[in-house]
Amino acid sequence: MTVDRAPTEIDEAGWHWLRVKHVTGFPRDARDGYFPEHDVTRPAATTEAHLPAIEADEESLPADAETVADADRLALETTYLSGKWLVERPPEAVDDLWEAVVDDVAAGRFWDAKVSTRAGCEAFGETEHAVLVFTPNYFDRRDVDRVRRRLRDAHGVTREIRYRPDVYTLEGVHETRLGPLTDSGSARFRG
Numbered sequence: 315m316t317v318d319r320a321p322t323e324i325d326e327a328g329w330h331w332l333r334v335k336h337v338t339g340f341p342r343d344a345r346d347g348y349f350p351e352h353d354v355t356r357p358a359a360t361t362e363a364h365l366p367a368i369e370a371d372e373e374s375l376p377a378d379a380e381t382v383a384d385a386d387r388l389a390l391e392t393t394y395l396s397g398k399w400l401v402e403r404p405p406e407a408v409d410d411l412w413e414a415v416v417d418d419v420a421a422g423r424f425w426d427a428k429v430s431t432r433a434g435c436e437a438f439g440e441t442e443h444a445v446l447v448f449t450p451n452y453f454d455r456r457d458v459d460r461v462r463r464r465l466r467d468a469h470g471v472t473r474e475i476r477y478r479p480d481v482y483t484l485e486g487v488h489e490t491r492l493g494p495l496t497d498s499g500s501a502r503f504r505g
Contacts (some may be wrong), residue, residue: 319464320409330434332412334427335384348425354450354457355407357395358486365390377494382502385495389452389481396426397479397502399462401445401471405432408443415445423464426449442501449457449499454500463504476501 322359323334326354349356355364360459365386368379389395403411408429418424435443447465458477479502482495494500 321431322405322432325433331428334416352457354454357393366453394481395451398446398448399475399477401475402442404442477503
């Protein structure tokens with residue numbers, strides 16, 4: 315466990331998220347082993363040739379294809395290529411999932427993760443906890459899909475989950491540029 319208490323036990327005001335920093339180190343992009351282990355291109359080495367293809371019939375797009383492509387170009391410009399799968403779990407199921415996710419981060423199968431605490435759920439008005447499992451480069455769809463499969467196969471995640479690039483919430487990005495992508499429900503991938 316990341317701390318000596320489970321996410322459902324943390325109810326101190328202001329402590330909304332629990333991270334795995336003791337496992338991953340900080341900053342998280344310094345964890346060099348993940349990239350060669352999973353053959354993932356480092357964000358700083360990513361080029362325009364790595365831009366993800368956008369299929370015209372892709373139903374899960376949160377906006378028109380050009381807006382999504384603009385967000386991808388912004389991510390490339392800023393090298394802000396991380397993103398995360400969002401898994402929602404009720405309080406009675408989140409602690410076990412969180413412990414297993416932390417184990418996967420420690421083993422190098424996942425790059426990073428965080429979970430909302432009981433205080434966070436109360437502050438956000440949520441009934442379920444959010445477990446966020448990060449990848450370092452969402453342009454690497456193979457790695458994004460590998461993490462999703464691991465969540466499904468090893469951790470029993472059966473409900474649809476969504477993947478949200480961090481660039482969609484980048485501070486200072488004007489809503490006029492990203493439009494509907496700034497909506498908290500938008501996702502680049504679903505699975």
